[in-house]
Amino acid sequence: MAMNRTVHIQDETGPAVTPLKPEGGREEMAAAGQWKLIWHKFIRNKLALVSAAIIIVLYLVAAFAEFLAPGDPSASRPQYTYAPPQPIGFFVDGGDGESRFLPHVKGYAVEVDPESYRRTFVPDDEQIVPIGFFVEGAPYKFWGLFDMNMHLLGALDPTQPMYLLGTDRLGRDLLSRLIYGTRVSMSIGLIGVGMSLVLGIVLGSLSGYYGGWVDTAIQRLIEVVSAMPTIPLWLGLAAAIPLTWSPLQVYFIITLIVSLLGWTGLAREVRGRFFALKTEDFVTAARLDGSRERRLIFRHILPSLTSHILAVVTLAIPTMIIAETALSFLGIGLKPPVVSWGVLLQDAQNIRTVSSAPWLLVWPAGAVVVAVLSFNFFGDGLRDAADPYES
Amino acid sequence: MIRYIIKRLLYMIPTLFGMSLIAFLIIQLPPGDYLTSMIASMTQSGQNVDPAQIALLRRIYGFDDPIYVQYWKWITGIVTRGDFGHSFEWNRPVSELIWDRMGATLSLSIASLLFVWAVSIPIGIYSAVRRHSISDHVFTFFGFLGLAIPNFILALTLMYVSYRFLGQSVGGLYSPEYTGAPMSWGKLLDLLAHLWIPVIVIGTAGTAKLIRILRANLTDELHKPYVVTARAKGLPEHKVILKYPVRIALNPVVSAIGWVLPELVSGITITAIVLNLPTAGPLLLRALISQDMYLAGSFILLMGVLTLVGMLISDILLALLDPRIRFR
Numbered sequence: 001m002a003m004n005r006t007v008h009i010q011d012e013t014g015p016a017v018t019p020l021k022p023e024g025g026r027e028e029m030a031a032a033g034q035w036k037l038i039w040h041k042f043i044r045n046k047l048a049l050v051s052a053a054i055i056i057v058l059y060l061v062a063a064f065a066e067f068l069a070p071g072d073p074s075a076s077r078p079q080y081t082y083a084p085p086q087p088i089g090f091f092v093d094g095g096d097g098e099s100r101f102l103p104h105v106k107g108y109a110v111e112v113d114p115e116s117y118r119r120t121f122v123p124d125d126e127q128i129v130p131i132g133f134f135v136e137g138a139p140y141k142f143w144g145l146f147d148m149n150m151h152l153l154g155a156l157d158p159t160q161p162m163y164l165l166g167t168d169r170l171g172r173d174l175l176s177r178l179i180y181g182t183r184v185s186m187s188i189g190l191i192g193v194g195m196s197l198v199l200g201i202v203l204g205s206l207s208g209y210y211g212g213w214v215d216t217a218i219q220r221l222i223e224v225v226s227a228m229p230t231i232p233l234w235l236g237l238a239a240a241i242p243l244t245w246s247p248l249q250v251y252f253i254i255t256l257i258v259s260l261l262g263w264t265g266l267a268r269e270v271r272g273r274f275f276a277l278k279t280e281d282f283v284t285a286a287r288l289d290g291s292r293e294r295r296l297i298f299r300h301i302l303p304s305l306t307s308h309i310l311a312v313v314t315l316a317i318p319t320m321i322i323a324e325t326a327l328s329f330l331g332i333g334l335k336p337p338v339v340s341w342g343v344l345l346q347d348a349q350n351i352r353t354v355s356s357a358p359w360l361l362v363w364p365a366g367a368v369v370v371a372v373l374s375f376n377f378f379g380d381g382l383r384d385a386a387d388p389y390e391s
Numbered sequence: 392m393i394r395y396i397i398k399r400l401l402y403m404i405p406t407l408f409g410m411s412l413i414a415f416l417i418i419q420l421p422p423g424d425y426l427t428s429m430i431a432s433m434t435q436s437g438q439n440v441d442p443a444q445i446a447l448l449r450r451i452y453g454f455d456d457p458i459y460v461q462y463w464k465w466i467t468g469i470v471t472r473g474d475f476g477h478s479f480e481w482n483r484p485v486s487e488l489i490w491d492r493m494g495a496t497l498s499l500s501i502a503s504l505l506f507v508w509a510v511s512i513p514i515g516i517y518s519a520v521r522r523h524s525i526s527d528h529v530f531t532f533f534g535f536l537g538l539a540i541p542n543f544i545l546a547l548t549l550m551y552v553s554y555r556f557l558g559q560s561v562g563g564l565y566s567p568e569y570t571g572a573p574m575s576w577g578k579l580l581d582l583l584a585h586l587w588i589p590v591i592v593i594g595t596a597g598t599a600k601l602i603r604i605l606r607a608n609l610t611d612e613l614h615k616p617y618v619v620t621a622r623a624k625g626l627p628e629h630k631v632i633l634k635y636p637v638r639i640a641l642n643p644v645v646s647a648i649g650w651v652l653p654e655l656v657s658g659i660t661i662t663a664i665v666l667n668l669p670t671a672g673p674l675l676l677r678a679l680i681s682q683d684m685y686l687a688g689s690f691i692l693l694m695g696v697l698t699l700v701g702m703l704i705s706d707i708l709l710a711l712l713d714p715r716i717r718f719r
Contacts, residue, residue, distance in 0.1 A: 224409035226650075227702065228695045229657035232675060233413070236691050239679035240420035322541045326661055329543055330676060345544070349665075354551050361551070365544045372539040 038307055041385040048381020051374040058371060062183040069176035070154045070162060072138040073339050076170040077161070082357045083108055083121040085166040085174075092128055104128045105155075105162050129160045166359040168347050177339050178363055184340035185321055186371065188255050192320040193313050195259035200266030201309070205297055207267065208274025218267070226264045233261060234323060238332045247338045254333050258323045262316055269312050270305065277301050307386035314379035318372040325368055341368050395710055403699060410695040411469075415462050418688035469692075476685030480678065485689045488674070493693050495670040499589060499663075500655045500697070506594040507601060507651060512644065514598075515605025516637060519613065522606075534599035542658045546592045546665040553588060589666055593658040597651045604643050612636035642713060648705035653698040660694075 032040070043049060061068055086105040093099055107127025111120050135154040142148045155162040165174040207218040237257045241250055277283060278301070286300050321341075327333025328342025329349070336343055341364045348354050348361035430445060449455055456464070468474040475485035518527045540548075612618065613636055621631045663672035671690050678687040 220405055220409065224406050224413065227406060227653060227698050228410060228413060228691070229653045229660065229698060231657040231660045232671075232691050232694050233417075235660070235676060235679055236417035236687060237420070239682070239687070240417070318539070325541060326543060330661065330664060332676075332679065348547060351547075351550055351554055354547060355555060358551070361544075361547055365540075365548070368541060368544065369536075369539050372541075373535060376535065376539060 034307065038382075038385045042381055045381040045384065047377050048385075051377035051381070054370065054374040055378055058182060058186055058374070061179055062186045065179050065183045066140045066142050067148070067150065068152050069173075069179040070137065070151055070164070071173045071176045072140070073177045073180040074172065074337055075138065076172045077167075078171050080108065080121065080161055080163065080167050080171040081169055083161070083163050083167040083171065084123070084357075085359055086123055086129075086161075086163055088131070088164070102128075102130055103132060104130045105164070108161060129162055130156045131162055132156050165363050166357065168344075168357075168360060169353070174344075174359060174363060177344055178341075178367060180339045181341045181344050181364065182367065184251070184334065184338060185324060185342070185368075188251070188258065188324045188340070189317040189321040189371075189375075192255045192259040192262060192324075193317050195256060196263035196266060196316065197309070197313055199259070200263035201270055201302075203263070204267035204270030205274055205302070208271035209278065209293070209297055209301070211275075215271075218271075222264045222267055225261060228261075230261055230323070231326065234258070234327055235330070235332060238327050241332075247335070250334060251338065254324060254327060255320075258320050258327075262320060262323075266309070266312055266316060270309065273305050273308060274301060277304060308383070311379055311383035311386050314375060314382055317379075318375040321368065321371055321375075392710065396707060399703060399706055403703065406699060407696070410699070411466055411692060412462075414688045414692035414695070415465060417691055418465075418684040419458065419461075421682050421684060469689075475689040478678070478683055478686040480681050480683040480686070485686050488686060489671070489689055489693065492669065492671040492674055492690075493697070495668070496656065496659055496663075496672075496694070497697065499593070499659050499668070499670055500652065500701075502586065503590050503593040503597070503655050503659070504648070504651065506590045507597045507655075508644070510594070511598045511601035511605060512641075515602045515644075516609060516632070518602065518606045519609035519640075520632060522610065530602065534602050537595040537599035540595070542592055542596070543661050543665045545595060546588070546662050549588045549592060550666065589659070589662050589668060592662045592666075593655055596658065597647075597654055601644060601647055601651070604647065605640060608640040608643055609636060612640050642709065645708050645712060646705055648708075649702040652701035652705075656694050656698055 086108075089104050089106070090101060091099040092102045092104060106123040106125060107129050108121040109124035109127070111122055112118070113120065131154060133153060135151055135156055135158075136149050137151045137154045137158045139147065139149040163173050163175070165178065167173060168177070203218050203221075207215045234257060237260070238254065241253055245253070283296060283300055286296055291300070324333060324340060325342035325345065328335075328340055329345045331346060334340050334343055344364040345361070345368075348357075348364070354361050465476060468476065473486055475489065477483075478485045478488055481488060514530055518530050521527055613632075615636070618631060618636055621635060622628075626634075659670055660672035660675065662668070663670040664676050667673060671694065675687055675690040678684070678690070
């Protein structure tokens with residue numbers, strides 16, 4: 001839509017303005033390379049730009065999870081099970097009627113339901129837990145290399161509770177878990193797409209370039225795989241993972257399963273483009289010049305596909321993220337102690353938990369939706385920018 | 392036309408074969424087999440296991456045959472006798488367990504498909520005709536949201552909303568008081584009161600995609616000369632739009648059955664697990680977890696077949712609508 005609007009503006013103002021422009025600028029654009037043109041078109045799409053920024057932030061969170069998380073994601077405090085999120089306050093009553101600047105969260109008071117004897121936590125205005133930036137807290141090994149204990153945000157006294165997003169059924173900090181989950185969920189999308197990219201490009205280019213029986217065979221394969229409903233098939237494959245495997249092995253095999261079904265769309269796309277490009281003049285020229293087939297494919301055809309492939313790949317990442325989330329949610333994907341968004345959502349599986357601790361559904365689900373939306377908008381923007389026929 | 396249908400049916404055979412291979416692969420994939428784990432649990436609980444009996448069982452189920460023989464036995468059983476193998480967990484033939492569940496899956500898919508069409512066609516037409524109006528932007532926004540929210544999260548959210556604000560019992564297809572009761576008007580109403588959540592959950596993503604496709608196609612058509620002609624000769628506006636361009640733009644909507652249906656079946660599986668509906672999904676998950684592989688494989692095969700039949704129907708409908716396809 002944004003594209004259409006820009007078309008409109010150009011239509012109206014184009015003829016009147018362009019002759020007045022300094023000639024140099026126009027020539028620069030006229031001779032600009034493909035990537036420069038794409039970049040120029042892309043940055044005019046504000047929605048895609050914002051989405052790109054969100055994606056970058058998400059990956060930064062994934063990269064610096066240990067530092068950004070206030071605590072250890074698996075450290076549980078049984079005395080704070082299902083504690084609700086704490087609001088942050090900035091001023092405290094100094095005692096003499098004046099308020100004093102002190103960032104803090106409120107501590108918890110326990111209320112016992114007289115009928116069901118169930119304990120619930122409510123923020124207690126009397127208890128003040130001072131918080132601050134760059135505090136020392138739970139020790140960790142940053143990127144598995146350096147011993148550190150600095151956290152971006154935390155309670156000044158690490159023994160006091162600070163649960164900005166609440167806790168789960170074992171009294172673990174949801175914020176820390178969400179941040180560590182970002183690492184797993186976002187990287188599965190990226191690695192999975194990498195794998196299906198290789199499969200999709202190899203099979204798609206073979207199919208599109210050679211045509212004939214190679215094409216028919218690969219197209220049949222794609223048809224079979226894409227006609228199978230994905231979730232039952234994922235379930236079937238994931239259920240075969242032996243229970244004895246280590247979390248890392250499970251992580252890679254889940255990524256593989258997710259990508260095994262994701263490559264079909266990509267292969268189709270590549271094949272279609274190959275068919276279109278195969279008859280282009282520059283390919284014919286290269287062939288007449290005596291280029292061999294491998295050179296034709298890798299030197300001439302594939303480079304003109306890259307921008308398009310990039311867009312399709314971006315649009316494939318959210319499917320992978322959703323796939324992992326769904327599998328883990330059902331309990332046959334990643335399993336605790338690994339933390340991913342899907343594993344977090346597993347805690348929100350029944351209606352009773354969701355109604356008593358809605359934050360367990362809201363935050364992980366929100367993270368999934370924000371990530372998926374951003375990738376969709378970013379991919380759409382890339383695709384529009386990469387399409388040379390849409391001005 | 393008949394030639395086209397026959398050709399199309401013949402094309403289905405290799406695809407079906409491929410699907411049966413995938414389903415069989417899934418059956419064979421877990422390490423060990425059900426018999427081994429049964430023996431393990433029996434010895435663990437102190438029962439005596441007679442080696443001769445094990446050998447007999449192994450021979451009956453053909454666990455010692457080479458893999459292609461096992462596949463051949465399995466597939467011929469299905470094709471010739473409708474015998475899908477034996478469910479070890481339920482100790483009953485698989486064919487007794489699956490048909491009810493597949494029937495529920497089928498009816499839910501059809502209900503969701505009708506929902507997808509009923510919502511996306513009017514909205515798609517409206518959005519194309521009133522491009523960039525406020526309602527168009529609102530629909531687009533919800534469309535993107537519908538695409539981005541995974542089925543099961545939507546299901547959980549709606550469950551929560553309906554539990555919290557409507558005070559309705561959630562999950563299942565009937566309220567507890569109607570579960571065993573014979574069919575009546577009250578029961579039907581109760582069913583409808585429960586059905587809206589799964590139908591919306593399953594249909595949302597497909598609806599959003601279809602609206603986008605319809606909007607794009609209709610926008611292309613609306614500026615063609617024949618539309619201008621129709622308008623110029625004084626046809627009322629609704630006729631100008633509905634009679635010609637919409638008919639052409641609907642083609643992809645029909646062909647959409649082909650790709651919407653696998654998504655619907657896929658969506659039903661996970662939604663039914665969350666909402667505890669009596670479709671194939673929950674039973675499939677249970678079968679997979681307990682490694683009751685013949686049951687699981689049969690479900691996966693049948694769901695594939697279901698979408699293939701859907702594609703066949705969509706191709707035939709398309710050929711009926713568009714003679715160019717028939718005579719190609």
